[in-house]
Amino acid sequence: MIIKEFLPNPVGLDKEGEYIKILNDTDNTVNLSGWKIKDTSDKVFSLSGEIKSKEEIILFYSKTKIILNNNGEEIFLFNSEGKLIDELIYNGKAEEGRIIMNQKIETYRKDFESVGVLNQEVLRPIKMVFFTDFLIAFILGLTMVYVILQLEKKRGENLF
Numbered sequence: 311m312i313i314k315e316f317l318p319n320p321v322g323l324d325k326e327g328e329y330i331k332i333l334n335d336t337d338n339t340v341n342l343s344g345w346k347i348k349d350t351s352d353k354v355f356s357l358s359g360e361i362k363s364k365e366e367i368i369l370f371y372s373k374t375k376i377i378l379n380n381n382g383e384e385i386f387l388f389n390s391e392g393k394l395i396d397e398l399i400y401n402g403k404a405e406e407g408r409i410i411m412n413q414k415i416e417t418y419r420k421d422f423e424s425v426g427v428l429n430q431e432v433l434r435p436i437k438m439v440f441f442t443d444f445l446i447a448f449i450l451g452l453t454m455v456y457v458i459l460q461l462e463k464k465r466g467e468n469l470f
Contacts, residue, residue, distance in 0.1 A: 311334055312332070313330065313397070313398040314332065314412055315331045316383070317407075318380055318404045319407070326371075328377070329368050330368075331369070332387065334365050335364070336363060339360050339361065342357035344356075349383065350383055350384045353377070381403050382400060
C-alpha cells in the first residue's frame with residue numbers, strides 16, 4: 311500500500327479540489343479497517359472498507375477534512391497495527407494544480423498497464439486542452455474564411 315499522490319493546491323478553492331490518493335500495490339485485497347492517514351498537523355482520518363489489488367481510492371477533503379498545506383506537507387499511511395506503511399512529503403510552495411506524486415510509482419507502472427489502471431483525473435485535463443486547442447483553431451479558420459470571402463466580395467475577384 312502506498313500514498314500514490316496528493317493535490318495540496320488545486321486550481322480554484324482548495325477545499326473543493328484537494329485530495330489524497332491511496333494505491334494498493336500488492337497482489338491481494340486489503341481490509342482497510344483500522345488503517346489511518348495523518349498529516350503534518352496530526353489531523354487523522356480513519357479508512358474503512360476494502361481495496362482490491364492494483365486499485366486506488368481517492369480521498370477528497372470533503373471526506374477526510376484534512377487541509378493540505380500549500381507550503382510543505384507530509385502525509386503518513388498507517389496500517390491497522392499502527393505501523394507506518396508509507397509517507398509522501400514535499401517541501402516548498404506547491405504550484406497551483408501541481409500533483410505531488412510518489413516516486414515509487416515508476417516501479418509499478420508496468421503492472422498498472424498490464425491490468426489497465428488508468429488515471430482519469432490526469433487524462434481529463436489533457437483531453438480538455440486538446441479540445442480547447444481544436445475549438446480555437448476551428449474558430450480562427452472560420453474567421454479567416456469569412457475575411458477572405460468578404461475581401462473577394464469587395465474586390466470582385468477570387469483570391470484563391
